[in-house]
Amino acid sequence: xxxxxxxxxxxxxxxxxxxxxxxxxxxxxxxxxxxxxxxxxxxxxxxxxxxxxxxxxxxxxxxxxxxxxxxxxxxxxxxxxxxxxxxxxxxxxxxxxxxxxxxxxxxxxxxxxxxxxxxxxxxxxxxxxxxxxxxxxxxxxxxxxxxxxxxxxxxxxxxxxxxxxxxxxxxxxxxxxxxxxxxxxxxxxxxxxxxxxxxxxxxxxxxxxxxxxxxxxxxxxxxxxxxxxxxxxxxxxxxxxxxxxxxxxxxxxxxxxxxxxxxxxxxxxxxxxxxxxxxxxxxxxxxxxxxxxxxxxxxxxxxxxxxxxxxxxxxxxxxxxxxxxxxxxxxxxxxxxxxxxxxxxxxxxxxxxxxxxxxxxxxxxxxxxxxxxxxxxxxxxxxxxxxxxxxxxxxxxxxxxxxxxxxxxxxxxxxxxxxxxxxxxxxxxxxxxxxxxxxxxxxxxxxxxxxxxxxxxxxxxxxxxxxxxxxxxxxxxxxxxxxxxxxxxxxxxxxxxxxxxxxx
Numbered sequence: 483x484x485x486x487x488x489x490x491x492x493x494x495x496x497x498x499x500x501x502x503x504x505x506x507x508x509x510x511x512x513x514x515x516x517x518x519x520x521x522x523x524x525x526x527x528x529x530x531x532x533x534x535x536x537x538x539x540x541x542x543x544x545x546x547x548x549x550x551x552x553x554x555x556x557x558x559x560x561x562x563x564x565x566x567x568x569x570x571x572x573x574x575x576x577x578x579x580x581x582x583x584x585x586x587x588x589x590x591x592x593x594x595x596x597x598x599x600x601x602x603x604x605x606x607x608x609x610x611x612x613x614x615x616x617x618x619x620x621x622x623x624x625x626x627x628x629x630x631x632x633x634x635x636x637x638x639x640x641x642x643x644x645x646x647x648x649x650x651x652x653x654x655x656x657x658x659x660x661x662x663x664x665x666x667x668x669x670x671x672x673x674x675x676x677x678x679x680x681x682x683x684x685x686x687x688x689x690x691x692x693x694x695x696x697x698x699x700x701x702x703x704x705x706x707x708x709x710x711x712x713x714x715x716x717x718x719x720x721x722x723x724x725x726x727x728x729x730x731x732x733x734x735x736x737x738x739x740x741x742x743x744x745x746x747x748x749x750x751x752x753x754x755x756x757x758x759x760x761x762x763x764x765x766x767x768x769x770x771x772x773x774x775x776x777x778x779x780x781x782x783x784x785x786x787x788x789x790x791x792x793x794x795x796x797x798x799x800x801x802x803x804x805x806x807x808x809x810x811x812x813x814x815x816x817x818x819x820x821x822x823x824x825x826x827x828x829x830x831x832x833x834x835x836x837x838x839x840x841x842x843x844x845x846x847x848x849x850x851x852x853x854x855x856x857x858x859x860x861x862x863x864x865x866x867x868x869x870x871x872x873x874x875x876x877x878x879x880x881x882x883x884x885x886x887x888x889x890x891x892x893x894x895x896x897x898x899x900x901x902x903x904x905x906x907x908x909x910x911x912x913x914x915x916x917x918x919x920x921x922x923x924x925x926x927x928x929x930x931x932x933x934x935x936x937x938x939x940x941x942x943x944x945x946x947x948x949x950x951x952x953x954x955x956x957x958x959x960x961x962x963x964x965x966x967x968x969x970x971x972x973x974x975x976x977x978x979x980x981x982x983x984x985x986x
Contacts, residue, residue: 626797634915646809737755
């Protein structure tokens with residue numbers, strides 16, 4: 483397998499520039515790939531797939547294939563990020579998390595941002611993710627968003643944008659760790675001489691963060707991971723992280739509130755729990771406070787939380803910052819709470835609840851991507867440039883009926899990475915989800931989860947809709963690995979990319 487015939491096709495390619503030359507951070511990797519014997523790369527890909535199968539790295543599928551368990555789709559060609567660029571991304575993410583944490587605390591506190599007129603009050607009042615029972619809560623150490631997965635994309639000009647924030651129960655970090663292990667086991671020679679920032683210490687950092695936010699006076703906190711159970715799509719991750727941290731994995735039925743504290747049922751009796759890394763949604767957390775029909779949560783746990791006798795990570799109520807309409811105001815949040823300009827930009831966003839924005843969106847549905855403010859996973863979207871007239875008319879009716887529920891953004895020309903397709907390489911679109919831990923300080927896992935749309939031309943990277951993943955390599959700052967001379971165009975095998983930038 484070689485790069486003959488591979489074309490960037492006008493998109494920003496993470497491995498090659500528009501002239502077909504390897505980017506500096508990818509130069510050594512490309513040399514290694516070119517130097518492989520015939521069939522070697524295909525054999526390594528098959529070995530990686532077999533490793534994933536034997537390790538039981540899977541995800542559960544909902545919808546029309548409900549109950550199906552699938553092997554995690556993984557492409558062996560990594561995505562490489564220059565260390566200097568990563569430093570800039572990391573600074574932008576830390577800034578964003580500080581502002582979002584301040585925003586959530588303010589919204590459930592004095593709501594100063596509303597009184598200042600920075601955020602329209604109707605957006606907050608109509609947010610489905612706003613939880614009135616959380617008003618007045620004071621989480622330990624004033625940290626609300628302990629674990630965040632922030633989705634990033636790169637546009638045709640190379641600019642990295644924040645696509646959305648995930649502050650409730652962000653998933654996928656286990657695949658970051660397992661992808662790296664699979665690469666090391668099946669393709670160790672590509673790592674030789676490359677200075678790649680490690681990801682293996684994530685579980686240790688996660689545990690340290692959880693212990694840091696324990697209730698006051700607890701010197702050796704007992705930490706557990708709370709899962710909805712084996713039928714949840716991310717159950718593999720729940721069990722994996724619990725195992726890696728050396729803590730108990732529990733379901734709601736394993737916990738009970740007694741004497742004002744949360745306890746875990748064990749064969750030796752009740753054992754007090756101090757910190758809960760909860761992987762169940764707010765609505766199901768406590769049937770006495772939220773959904774009374776929930777069989778997944780722990781009755782009375784919110785009373786213990788309000789009393790400061792247990793820490794919940796993430797804090798209940800953080801989902802208010804996931805709302806895609808509120809996302810549009812993060813630049814203003816950063817300015818208001820931090821007195822700084824945004825380092826990592828948002829995608830320009832039209833909030834359909836605003837009259838002027840709505841009229842623009844309705845007049846340009848064929849050019850925009852329309853999203854539900856409370857949806858995720860690639861659902862509830864209109865891809866305007868690829869839509870039919872009937873689809874646009876349907877969304878126009880939906881927007882007019884409930885404008886608060888929709889936002890729109892320009893369709894970005896999302897970057898691509900070479901991906902193995904049969905016996906050749908083809909460009910496939912990717913996003914990136916770094917994971918950020920907020921404890922004693924803010925830690926950003928180097929790289930994060932690169933999700934790849936495995937279907938040709940698709941922009942949907944979610945595994946439930948045919949997406950997969952790649953290992954993400956962040957080079958140590960300044961490490962270009964001593965390549966003596968940049969490669970010319972790959973053996974003259976890579977045609978010059980088409981002029982301009984295409985949209986999929």
